[in-house]
Amino acid sequence: MTSGGTTDATAKSPASELVEDGRAKVNLTLRVVGRRVDGYHDLESVVAFADCADRLSLIPGAELQLATTGPLAEACGEVTDNLVLKASRLLGERVPGLKTGVFTLHKVLPVAAGIGGGSADAAAALRLLARANGLAIDDARLIEVARLTGADVPVCLASHACVMTGVGESLMPLDLPKLPCVLVNPRVAVATKDVFAALGLRSGELLVGVTDVLQAMVWPEAGASLEDWVEAFAASTNDLEAPAMRIRPVIGEVISALNATDGAWLARMSGSGATCFAIYENTVEAGRAAEKIRRDHPQWWVHAGTLS
Known part of the structure; x- marks a missing residue:
């Protein structure tokens, strides 16, 4: 079920309505270790979450439905293909008598943008269903469904800064300082599969040497300064940037x-793009930078805020 227009996401909610935010995921670094024989790629990535988010609500009920609202609702495509419904159905197969209901997704994050919007929405759906059904957030069935729904859904389930490795299933929490930032998307979609195809790795091929695999990056300890973290990020890279730029x-x-x-x-x-970010010393500089980019490129999506 889709809605025909937009609504005010801040409007007063019914007493029975549950609400979760699907925060934008940002890969501060992304190293492709190699391509496994099953075709999946092993990654190492420092992930943080932005203070901009889609909003997902749930009114518990017997019938599973989804409505979309918001400025980017049309970009969601066919509702039947939405990851919110996929995650809900997968959980329903594992939890007898799962209470679902009517979801409403207020979409503000660009899609196919490298910030995990769809994955964040699916993770928000799992958190809502956990609340509605009295499930613990670390319930094994919930974790399994997150992995089956999409590679970025497990990290979005916790929405906590971490080092993500493997195909997204291994997460090591990080204690990041607040990172003043600007996010910019030129409003072009980039399919993740196309970017990995452009990377050109064969099954079983390593992109980095064995020594590099064994000597993973050492990140600053808790309490390290913003400067220390940015220096560490700068020493790494995003291996998908060059192939995405060719596309x-x-x-x-x-x-x-x-x-x-x-x-x-x-x-x-x-x-995998096309959203890019910059880190600044403080939120004032980030705000000024965002205003400049909005003036120079009024057609682009721009957000100034913080990562954590």
């Missing part, structure tokens, strides 16, 4: 625009 050259323009702002310490693409 969508505008990604290079976005990174250049971010680098041209005053106070940008590090500018890079997130995930």
